[in-house]
Amino acid sequence: MPDVAELVLRARRGEQAAWDEIVERFAPLVWAVCRRYNLSAADTDDVNATVWLRLVERLNTLREAAALPGWIATTTRNECLHLLRDKKKQISVEDIDGPDERPELDAWLLMQERHIALRVAFRELSERCRQLLNLLFAEETVRYATISAQIGVPVGSIGPSRMRCLDTLRGNPALAAFEEES
Incomplete structure (x- = not known):
């Protein structure tokens, strides 16, 4: 299994297989972050598409290829917050469900994100x-x-x-x- 830095380099060269591997490997991370914000399935799909679009747009500007998992997690969080802010502008506050307040779920999701990042880092040893x-x-x-x-x-x-x-x-x-x- 190629390491993250190698996948990023191959994706920068336009290799579709590298892009497919990146999406397959890190789609669960995007989903886990979206779940922390209690997004609907449609909103999760929108954020998912936006995150991958941002990666296509900014892949060549990524300074540290191995930092891709952190970049994906941060970009997903930002897109979730952006989506929630836009929804807040469209409808009244009473109609919006905020982020899931269950701390045990948040802790579990954060632990899953950390495990993914740790597995990526471990593979690169x-x-x-x-x-x-x-x-x-x-x-x-x-x-x-x-x-x-x-x-x-x-x-x-x-x-x-x-x-x-x-x-x-x-x-x-x-x-x-x-x-x-x-």
């Missing part, structure tokens, strides 16, 4: 970091000696390697939008 972190954070505890044998790293290097891998993961632009919210 080196193979060695992915292996190391998968072993260290597996359901069952794996001994350092076993990890050392499996990935060929001295036992004494596992801790420092883990820290470097986690620092790389934290520094990924796909997670930047969520660090600001925390």
Whole structure:
């Protein structure tokens, strides 16, 4: 599966398959953000179409290709708010349902957005970091000696390697939008 930066580069060259992959991969993120604002199905479709149009218009201006998930989430939020403001101008306030007030749903949706961004960032780690972190954070505890044998790293290097891998993961632009919210 290609990483986000590669997909963006291919989409900039006009490859339809890259565009299809971007939409398929990040459409659930657009839907989740729209759901936070309790939009109707028709309004969600409008926001969805607008977000992808904005991406087509602005793909070449994206500074950091790996930050695409954060850009999509932010653009979707902005389009939802724009749509709600326009609706407010058209009908009375009593007729508008505001954003869903159920905090547990908002928390769940935010968690889903973070999971998507984390999966994107994790895919962009080196193979060695992915292996190391998968072993260290597996359901069952794996001994350092076993990890050392499996990935060929001295036992004494596992801790420092883990820290470097986690620092790389934290520094990924796909997670930047969520660090600001925390």
